[in-house]
Amino acid sequence: MLPLYVWIIGFLVGPFVILALFSIYTRLPDGSTSTELTIEAYKRLSDPLYVNIILRSLGLAVANTALCLVIAFPSAYFMSRLNGARKTLALSLILIPLSTSFLIRIFAMMDFLRLKLFGLEWLYTRPGILLALCYNYLPYAILPLYASFLRQDPRILEAAQDLGASRTKVLTKILIPLHRSALLSAALFVLIPSTGEYLIPALVGGSRYFFIGNFLQNQFLTARNWPLGSALIVILLVLTLFALNRVRSSDSHVEGDAR
Amino acid sequence: MKRLFPVFLLVVVFLWLPLALTLRKGFSHEGLERLINNHDLLSSLNQSLVLALVSSLIATLMGTLTAFALPSFSRFWRKRFETLLLLPLLLPEIALGLALLVWFVKIGLNFGWGTLVMGHVGFCFTYATLIMKANIETLDRSLLDAARDLGASTSSVFRHALLPQLLPGLIASFATCFALSLDDFLISFFIKGMDQMTLPIKIFSMLHLKIGLEIYTLSLFLCGISIVGVLVSQLCFKRNRSALQL
Numbered sequence: 001m002l003p004l005y006v007w008i009i010g011f012l013v014g015p016f017v018i019l020a021l022f023s024i025y026t027r028l029p030d031g032s033t034s035t036e037l038t039i040e041a042y043k044r045l046s047d048p049l050y051v052n053i054i055l056r057s058l059g060l061a062v063a064n065t066a067l068c069l070v071i072a073f074p075s076a077y078f079m080s081r082l083n084g085a086r087k088t089l090a091l092s093l094i095l096i097p098l099s100t101s102f103l104i105r106i107f108a109m110m111d112f113l114r115l116k117l118f119g120l121e122w123l124y125t126r127p128g129i130l131l132a133l134c135y136n137y138l139p140y141a142i143l144p145l146y147a148s149f150l151r152q153d154p155r156i157l158e159a160a161q162d163l164g165a166s167r168t169k170v171l172t173k174i175l176i177p178l179h180r181s182a183l184l185s186a187a188l189f190v191l192i193p194s195t196g197e198y199l200i201p202a203l204v205g206g207s208r209y210f211f212i213g214n215f216l217q218n219q220f221l222t223a224r225n226w227p228l229g230s231a232l233i234v235i236l237l238v239l240t241l242f243a244l245n246r247v248r249s250s251d252s253h254v255e256g257d258a259r
Numbered sequence: 260m261k262r263l264f265p266v267f268l269l270v271v272v273f274l275w276l277p278l279a280l281t282l283r284k285g286f287s288h289e290g291l292e293r294l295i296n297n298h299d300l301l302s303s304l305n306q307s308l309v310l311a312l313v314s315s316l317i318a319t320l321m322g323t324l325t326a327f328a329l330p331s332f333s334r335f336w337r338k339r340f341e342t343l344l345l346l347p348l349l350l351p352e353i354a355l356g357l358a359l360l361v362w363f364v365k366i367g368l369n370f371g372w373g374t375l376v377m378g379h380v381g382f383c384f385t386y387a388t389l390i391m392k393a394n395i396e397t398l399d400r401s402l403l404d405a406a407r408d409l410g411a412s413t414s415s416v417f418r419h420a421l422l423p424q425l426l427p428g429l430i431a432s433f434a435t436c437f438a439l440s441l442d443d444f445l446i447s448f449f450i451k452g453m454d455q456m457t458l459p460i461k462i463f464s465m466l467h468l469k470i471g472l473e474i475y476t477l478s479l480f481l482c483g484i485s486i487v488g489v490l491v492s493q494l495c496f497k498r499n500r501s502a503l504q505l
Contacts, residue, residue, distance in 0.1 A: 001328035003321035003384075004340065011381035012343055015355075015362035022361060075270045078263040088493050090267070095493070097274040099485040101442050103462050104478045105278065107470075112277035135273065142270070188349060196351020198445060203466070213353050220357050230361070233354045240349050244342055 016237060023230035031224030041231035050215075054232075057212040060126070061195040064133040065141075068190045069183065071134075072141035077175075079142070080149035091146070098139040106203055109135050113204065124206040132204040133194050140193075141186040148182030184247045192240055212236075278482065285479030290472035297473050303461035304477075307441055310372075310457060314379035315387075315436030321380070322387025322432060323425070326395050329388075347385045355382065356449035363450060371452035378450045379443065383436035390435060394428025434488060 023041050025033040044050065079090045097105065109132045113122035122128040156178070160170050176183065198213030207214065212232065219229030284290075294300065329337055347355060359381070363374050398421075406420040444459035451457070465474060 001325065001331075004325040004328060004388075007321065007325075007381065007384050008340075008343060010377070011359075011384070012346060014366075015358035018362050018365050019358050071266065071270060074263045075267040078267045092489050092493050093271050094274065095489045096482075096486050097278060099438055099489055100278065100482050101459065101462075101478070101485075103442075103444055103459050103466070104281075104481065107462075107466060107474075107478075108277040108281035111281045135277070138270065138274065192349045193351050196353055198351070198353040213351065216353050216357060220360070226361070229357065233357060236354055237350065240346065241342070244345060244349065248338070248342060 016234075019230045020234050022226050023234050025227050027225055027227045033226055041227035044228055045231055045235070050232075053210050053215050054212060056209070057195050060130060060133070060211065061191050061197075063130055064137060064194045065187050065191045067130070067134050068138050068141040069186060072138060072145055072186060073183075076142045076145035077149050079146050080152075094139050094142055102136070102199070105136060106132065106199060110204055123204065124208055126205070126209065129201055129205045129209070132200050133197065136200065137190045137194055140189040144182045144185040144189065145179065148179045152178065181247065188243055188247060192236075192243070196236060282475065282479045282482055284472065285475035285477075287472060287476070290476035293471060294473040294476045297471075299456075300458075300461060300465075300473060300477065303456045303458045306456060307458035310375060310379060311437045311440035314376050314383055314440045315433050317376070318380045318383035318387045318436045319391075319429060319432045322384055322389075323391045323429070325384075325388045326391035329392060344385055344388055347382050352445040356446040359446065360449040369452065370450060372455065374450045374452070375447060375455055375457075378446050379440045382443070382446060383439055386435050386439065387432045390432040391425075391428050394425060394431075398424055431492060434492060438485070438488065 022033065024037050024039060026036040026038050026040065027033055045054075079087065079094075082090055110123060113128050113131070116122065120127075122131065156174060157170060160174055165173070196213050196216070197211070198217055201207070201209060201211045202214055202217075205211075216229050216232060219225045219232075329340065332340065356378075359374075359378050363370065363377075368374055402424070403416055403420050406416045411419065442459060443457075444463060447455075447457050448460060448463075451460070462474060462477075465471065
């Protein structure tokens with residue numbers, strides 16, 4: 001168990017404790033920090049300027065999550081009902097783009113957005129960023145849903161249809177509640193990373209719009225305001241831990257019922 | 260069922276069309292020639308391959324040991340550890356990269372291969388542990404007991420009864436870590452030293468200039484490797500994508 005402790009201390013606890021400390025240090029005018037404790041950084045985050053950046057990132061991430069889930073749900077369901085070799089093929093068609101280099105994918109997307117589809121300007125616009133986000137995160141939404149659909153007992157749907165449930169009823173009363181935890185996993189896998197996404201807004205957005213990712217990079221490397229950047233990362237970390245705990249505890253309920 | 264096919268088709272076209280349009284430019288003699296003559300690019304490919312090899316070996320070893328140790332913790336601690344383990348899967352990469360940057364500065368490490376390997380092992384460890392955990396859960400323990408009862412020595416139990424069962428997991432873990440490490444841009448960007456130039460960082464620096472044909476050709480090669488990798492892992496091990504379950 002030594003490796004686990006080494007990893008937890010060296011990779012998680014150490015870095016994030018230091019970051020938490022930095023978030024309550026005082027920033028000196030020259031960009032360095034003194035160890036005097038203050039909550040100045042957290043107060044400054046409530047400045048409308050920063051609140052705007054956070055809300056804009058969250059809005060984009062929520063839109064991306066909704067888009068990914070709406071597309072992923074039916075396609076994952078379709079994939080899970082294929083048989084044998086077709087299923088393997090369908091899964092590979094999703095996995096190959098996912099395991100292609102991230103930079104190459106963004107770069108392909110930028111080329112694609114330059115094409116001015118439907119006569120519209122896509123590159124360096126917000127819809128363009130959303131499309132690129134969806135392009136990148138869609139597989140992460142499909143995979144947990146697909147795994148969950150695979151475990152579903154086909155008799156449940158047959159029973160519902162035999163008893164005369166309509167298609168909407170089947171969806172809202174059976175499929176969505178049954179795969180609630182997979183939907184939650186899928187949502188988190190898209191929502192949290194896309195909130196802090198840095199490269200896509202920087203490249204596809206041409207740095208025209210400021211999101212949390214660009215903001216963090218800027219605070220640490222350019223503006224040299226480590227406390228402010230650290231405070232935002234600490235908030236992200238706390239929210240992530242909170243969400244993870246909630247999902248995992250609701251997950252174990254479901255498992256407990258099944259056994 | 261049939262009514263859902265168009266949605267799936269849309270997804271596949273959406274995921275593949277941009278890649279296909281871009282990568283087809285890589286099918287050219289000139290691109291290949293320029294790739295072979297671009298020593299900077301090839302040297303960064305080399306650096307990335309070595310880094311990926313070293314980090315995924317270490318991460319797989321650490322992950323395997325951890326996966327064996329996890330069941331011996333009490334339920335309370337196991338749940339806590341597993342939550343921590345999932346954190347790098349979810350946190351935005353930039354948060355991890357910056358946290359590591361600040362941490363390495365604070366404990367006074369020189370940025371270079373050392374920090375780069377530590378960072379890569381760090382984020383690969385999660386995947387290695389999750390994959391090996393799933394693998395160990397399917398272990399047939401009676402086989403080990405039988406071998407022992409029939410008088411096999413500890414080393415031959417390990418070699419003949421345990422290792423063959425672990426092999427699919429070890430390969431899947433190594434391959435996953437290798438691919439992740441090879442692909443990582445953002446974390447490496449923050450924790451590398453002056454002299455390191457991994458492939459993604461090199462490609463990123465070239466994106467700002469006019470993109471040469473060699474990048475397309477190289478991308479085509481990398482995509483080809485990932486096609487082979489995915490197909491092989493799909494055919495051999497059906498269960499290694501369970502890592503994406505919270």
